[in-house]
Amino acid sequence: MFSIIYPSVQVVTPEECLNAAQSLERGGADVVIEVAGGEDTFELAWKAARPNAVVTVVALYGRPQILPLPQMYGKNLTFKTGGVDGCDCTEILSLIEEGKIDTTPLITHGFPLSRIEEAYKIFENKEDGVIKIAIDNRY
Amino acid sequence: MFLLFPGEWHKYMPDESTGWNEYWIGFNGKIMEDWVKAGFFSKENPVFNVGLNEELISLYKRAVIIADSQDAIVRVTLSSICSSDLHIKHGSVPRAVPGITVGHEMVGVVEQVGAEVTSVRPGDRVAVNVETFCGECFFCRNGYVNNCTDPNGGWALGCRIDGGQTEYVRVPYADQGLNRIPDGVSDKQALFVGDVLATGFWAARISEIKEDDTVLIIGAGPTGLCTLQCVMLKNPKKIFVCEASSERRAFVQHYLSFSAGGDSGGMP
Numbered sequence: 001m002f003s004i005i006y007p008s009v010q011v012v013t014p015e016e017c018l019n020a021a022q023s024l025e026r027g028g029a030d031v032v033i034e035v036a037g038g039e040d041t042f043e044l045a046w047k048a049a050r051p052n053a054v055v056t057v058v059a060l061y062g063r064p065q066i067l068p069l070p071q072m073y074g075k076n077l078t079f080k081t082g083g084v085d086g087c088d089c090t091e092i093l094s095l096i097e098e099g100k101i102d103t104t105p106l107i108t109h110g111f112p113l114s115r116i117e118e119a120y121k122i123f124e125n126k127e128d129g130v131i132k133i134a135i136d137n138r139y
Numbered sequence: 140m141f142l143l144f145p146g147e148w149h150k151y152m153p154d155e156s157t158g159w160n161e162y163w164i165g166f167n168g169k170i171m172e173d174w175v176k177a178g179f180f181s182k183e184n185p186v187f188n189v190g191l192n193e194e195l196i197s198l199y200k201r202a203v204i205i206a207d208s209q210d211a212i213v214r215v216t217l218s219s220i221c222s223s224d225l226h227i228k229h230g231s232v233p234r235a236v237p238g239i240t241v242g243h244e245m246v247g248v249v250e251q252v253g254a255e256v257t258s259v260r261p262g263d264r265v266a267v268n269v270e271t272f273c274g275e276c277f278f279c280r281n282g283y284v285n286n287c288t289d290p291n292g293g294w295a296l297g298c299r300i301d302g303g304q305t306e307y308v309r310v311p312y313a314d315q316g317l318n319r320i321p322d323g324v325s326d327k328q329a330l331f332v333g334d335v336l337a338t339g340f341w342a343a344r345i346s347e348i349k350e351d352d353t354v355l356i357i358g359a360g361p362t363g364l365c366t367l368q369c370v371m372l373k374n375p376k377k378i379f380v381c382e383a384s385s386e387r388r389a390f391v392q393h394y395l396s397f398s399a400g401g402d403s404g405g406m407p
Contacts, residue, residue: 137306
């Protein structure tokens with residue numbers, strides 16, 4: 001077992017985020033990856049990006065989002081959007097085997113298949129600090 | 140596949156006298172008994188799947204068979220629930236087919252393979268990809284597998300065809316959609332490879348991250364956390380994670396302090 005040394009990671013609230021990004025030397029983040037899909041997160045994504053940044057939109061939204069091109073003119077952003085192209089699984093499994101990725105801490109709850117209704121309720125309502133639930137399909 | 144009758148769903152538990160080991164839940168006990176007597180479900184073919192029907196969640200029985208020579212049948216050992224499953228439940232996925240088994244995050248063991256499947260064999264432990272792709276069309280050959288032009292291409296499992304919250308799942312294009320799990324990797328470690336971790340990995344890959352960069356990740360849910368790990372592998376100068384929930388912000392700190400190389404999940 002070994003600990004991975006990570007580059008510096010700072011956790012911010014949405015209220016702090018825009019200010020923190022725009023205070024950076026280049027006027028914003030060099031890369032923004034939008035995974036939240038909330039009411040205001042698309043707007044936050046492009047506003048927090050520096051000019052000529054890459055903004056990757058992974059999130060699924062319930063409603064169409066607004067791209068105010070006149071306001072954004074000259075910011076020269078590159079948007080990348082879409083659903084995952086899942087063709088890297090062999091590489092990902094190797095990285096897990098090497099200990100470079102570990103997603104097991106995401107499993108906060110476990111249920112047998114026979115109790116999946118309970119699992120759905122907890123997951124849907126974000127109860128009990130849930131992140132991901134492992135379902136044992138054998139029972 | 141069987142047509143399911145509309146109406147109320149009831150919960151049943153097995154009793155000792157029937158000798159059934161499986162939990163099964165169905166519509167109206169009488170209908171299920173009739174189907175059992177008619178031989179549709181048997182002890183030899185005891186598969187049960189999770190379906191979503193108008194906000195109710197039920198387990199019911201269905202047969203799972205090889206339909207094409209490139210299919211494999213996987214016995215699912217561990218699976219998970221994804222926020223996309225909730226999107227289906229709420230009717231936000233127009234492509235979703237009503238009545239199919241949901242679930243597209245799973246690992247399992249290959250039980251049967253069609254004649255043309257070469258990359259996996261019965262007995263192999265595999266991660267199942269959320270996506271189905273042929274590997275041959277223009278989009279697949281360019282790595283754009285999400286837009287595979289095959290009728291089943293893209294997100295099929297647990298959306299348009301039966302998925303993984305079940306005992307058995309039929310995986311089309313098994314050579315593309317199944318990945319053997321290395322011996323040193325557990326089912327729990329591999330559980331998210333086919334979907335949410337693949338998503339984070341792909342997002343980090345396409346974002347052109349350089350070591351001099353500051354990266355902002357908005358969202359620290361499961362996908363955001365996977366994205367964070369994958370972005371870290373690119374070694375940018377700094378990463379901001381923006382998250383509205385104070386609980387999840389605390390979780391990020393906890394997540395960053397784990398040691399790699401072994402199970403550290405909190406599963407009871």
